[in-house]
Amino acid sequence: MEYNFREIESKWRKFWAENQTFKAEDNALKPKYYVLDMFPYPSGAGLHVGHPLGYIASDIFARYKRLQGFNVLHPMGYDSFGLPAEQYAIQTGQHPDKTTKENIARYREQLDKIGFSFDWSREVRTSNADYYKWTQWIFTQLFDCWYNNKTQKTERISSLIHFFATLGNSSIDATTDCELTFTAEEWNGFNHEKKEAILQQYRLAYLADSWVNWCPALGTVLANDEVINGVSERGGHPVEQKKMRQWSMRIKAYAERLISGLDGLDWTDSIKDQQRNWIGKSQGCSVNFQVEGFLDTEKVIEVFTTRPDTIFGVSFLVLAPEHPFVATLTTSERKDAVESYVKASSLKTERDRQANVKNISGEFLGSYAIHPFTGEKVELWIGDYVLASYGTGAVMAVPCGDQRDWDFATHFGLEIKNIFKNIDISEAAYTEKEGVIADSDFLSGLTVKEAIPAAINAIEEKQIGKGKTNFRLRDAVFSRQRYWGEPFPVYYKDGLPHMIDTRYLPVVLPEVENYLPTADGQPPLGNAAVWAWDTVDNQVVDKVNIDHKTVFPLELNTMPGWAGSSWYFLRYMDPHNATEFVSKEKVAYWNNVDLYIGGSEHATGHLLYARFWTKFLYDLGYISFDEPFQKMINQGMILGRSSLVYKASNMTFETSNQTEISNLFVSKFWYNYLTTKKNSKIFKLDKDDLFVQKMNLILGGEIVNSIELDSDPISMICSPRHVDISIVENDRLDIEAFKNSREEYKNAILVLEEEGIFVCGSEVEKMSKSKFNVQTPDELVDKFGADTLRMYEMFLGPLEQSKPWDTKGINGVHNFLRKLWRLFHDHENNFVVSDDAPSNDSLKTLHKTIQKLSQDLERFSFNTGVSNFMIAVNELSDQKCNNRSILRELLIMLSPYAPHIAEELWEKLGYEAGSINVASFPIFNPEYLVESSFSYPISFNGKVRFSVELPADMSREDVEAHVLKLDKTTQYLEGKTPKKMIVVPGRIVNIVV
């Protein structure tokens, strides 16, 4: 074999590992470049060809940056806590740590085969105690901080206590749930419990009773981004709302910075938009409505609106059914109806509420609010289209300007005031934010844009509300009722949470006998015997020692999956630091991630949480930047191409000797044939029909007389069945393998095509085990080599696009590498290169390639990069070029894409092994591309007719004169005089007739 990729690739993998070729030095002399792949969860299924797509791209870029003289940090590790390992543990009784390690080993084996230039000395695993020690540490820091809105900065809780003790809380602008106002004297008079309860409402990590997404099937709480359409992201189980005491993260505090920070990031608009929508900033104003019959200032209904300009269009107010005032504001006549409505909506899950968007429902409370400007009575309603958890849980309904209010008003026959000048609202609300306001006292005649600030002014002057910004973003629930996650460094004393001193971290995950919740419904950690905190010896001790004096119960929840992944990119900079989560020097040198590659599915989860923690750590001065990922590329999904066989169904065979015909599979041609028959309403196939004849041929006699096709238009003549793609090649089924693949296929009758082959149908869909369309990288590496796989995955198309996987083209890429090999070898596979001066053609090919390749790499266009290598090798082969100086440069450029073959040939060229990784990327010299002549396309009215070779430096005027004199020009002019002539030197000539 000439190009022995198996030998070459194993040789260099070994070399790289032994020589630690890709170890990144924490060296401040070279400029740094940080290339990171999104943290993988090591699933039991291993990698399929879709997974390494991004890794290959980032690896190419990392290697390219090394060639440019950068000190490259390109690490890999595992997000190794998580649900699947735990569920597997529940099923099999195996410790998740064991199965996780096995999965990681398999991942590593698969990754190693592809030749990535990861610095494995920096590997991190979130489930390692020396990693989660620092996750716990960060949690304690969050607990110890609050957010100052005035300075837009995180501060230590001690500064807040100082404020409280000297000024009370009324002058503090903090992100808080605290509604109580107190003076310094009052604060100083509070007992410890009361103080701590108040502080909880300020802490960034806080314990609170909150409505959570409870998933009974998984037995745990889920974050908002883990719930998709009312079911769990993992497993698709129903989710309901439940009030539970949970740890939460006050991410809301950072909402403004999380939105504005997006502007400086080099991410796709689509991800930025997703984050913006998720955070959901809306600017508006709060307005207080007095309630009729209540002088008590406590009974004021506060609403939030983004359209204060429509305040004179208010015709009723709607409260959420959960609004605290509902019971008191309901009159006795309306009591029964309102109570049953409140009860009915409390029983609805969030999903039901979402599903019934079209179903308008609500009840009149019987009481009235007072319009703050007109003094008119305004009906009070409840309706479940108003959400308790957003804004104030109450809205001022303006049916003329809001479609939901319009629908509600129309449904219940409520008044619809029109406050828009010359706008018809009889069919629908007018929701555009433009136009002129009418019938609105001091706002009349103003445009919407003028009226909004004018209304806010008036509202503020009247002291019935103020301009306000609301966010849709909710605080993130941080507790999970699971075993396989980071334990909280928290014990409980008198019902209050206390942090374990950071000196004693990590608090190591205890052993349990089983991974299910306890009989009394506690999380799995409730099963642990040794799970109490001894505040004297500062260690975890047996629960029997709990005395609530010096030994206390520990937290039973664990942290969610996103805890460990919110800061892992920092740990890679300093993975073995035992005294800090990352040293200041190292974080200052490496800074944030220059290039982050991963899927877009983390848009509102990981990518938001990691930004939040980064801003937090930045505020505290631990790190020197407040955005973690400067540039991000989201690779598209690789879809599987499934193969289908067609099982005959809904066909009735009329046979001469009662032969039972079942288990019949037809090839693609016959599938199309039968479908066409049915579609043209031919339901009976006679003896002279092609398919009947074919059947008799197979059965060996005149057995089938006719076939009846089911005439029901819905029924399918043949039902497609997935077959394993490993027994199909180029859509051709391996019939033997098919029959042996399943018991029921043993006696299958196959109706083949003319050529005696069985052709499968195909479908492009997500890669999954159940569709038998999973392609693992391992098989392809075995068959073609890692270099071929790397280049082929890149060759498929633009990185960001999702595309179907199809191995059809892989031969083309493999042939390219063999052709490259032949450039360096003669027919007998002897290594032969020439030291002669290269030809001008070869220099031109080389420099054209340098130019295109650099441009392609800079814009992450890896697919065109591969094409350019192919073009270069084709041209050099045609030129019979084997010049060392040309091939050397070509190899350097190729080494990021196909590192193994590049190393091998580099060594053969006589350079030091491994040194191609630190060679210099060739410099483009435009002189080699200078052409003496240019072939001008000559077009008439924009249509190209012919071309003519002219000197490249010919002036515009000369080109024009020359072209006009040509016979062909005269021919195409057909006797007419040109109106205008456009000459773009070096580009085109266009003659307008």
Next chain:
RNA sequence: GCCCAGGUGGCGGAAUUGGUAGACGCGCUGGAUUCAAAAUCCAGUACUGCAAGGUGUGCGGGUUCGAUUCCCGCCCUGGGUACCA
């Protein structure tokens, strides 16, 4: 519904500031080599037409000497989101 991305041969895709649409690869057709096959090499391959030519980048308009590229309207596919006041 709203937001975002995309729509180019038989297929994956290319065309970087508006300038020869279909690079490169697959597949297919024909040929060379071979006892034969694989591999390799050569030629062809958008559609239509015998040809000259005509038509072509989802559809309909527009700007321009010239549009896959810019503008307006629409259709389709994929992703996100969903009573957010």
